[in-house]
Amino acid sequence: MAKCDTCGNDYWLAFEVKTITGDTYTFDSFECAIGKLAPSCEHCKTRIIGHGVEVAGRFFCGAHCAREGDSGLGQQIRDTVGAHPG
Numbered sequence: 001m002a003k004c005d006t007c008g009n010d011y012w013l014a015f016e017v018k019t020i021t022g023d024t025y026t027f028d029s030f031e032c033a034i035g036k037l038a039p040s041c042e043h044c045k046t047r048i049i050g051h052g053v054e055v056a057g058r059f060f061c062g063a064h065c066a067r068e069g070d071s072g073l074g075q076q077i078r079d080t081v082g083a084h085p086g
Contacts, residue, residue, distance in 0.1 A: 006032035043068050053077055 002014035011028035038047040043065035060066040063077040
């Protein structure tokens with residue numbers, strides 16, 4: 001069995017994640033992997049588990065958070081592509 005790097009649980013279905021930097025982590029759940037590895041939105045602090053938005057080297061969960069805060073940051077970012085359906 002392998003011990004989770006986040007919570008310490010010793011679990012027979014644990015899995016490893018190897019990062020691009022070569023670091024290897026062991027987790028017992030995706031929840032623990034997200035808690036350890038996913039970046040946090042600079043505005044609302046939620047964990048970014050999707051693509052998110054990067055503006056000027058800063059990470060946000062979506063366009064709304066990218067537009068909030070610093071003046072002008074992310075003003076051209078849209079959450080959807082194309083015309084509004086309504």
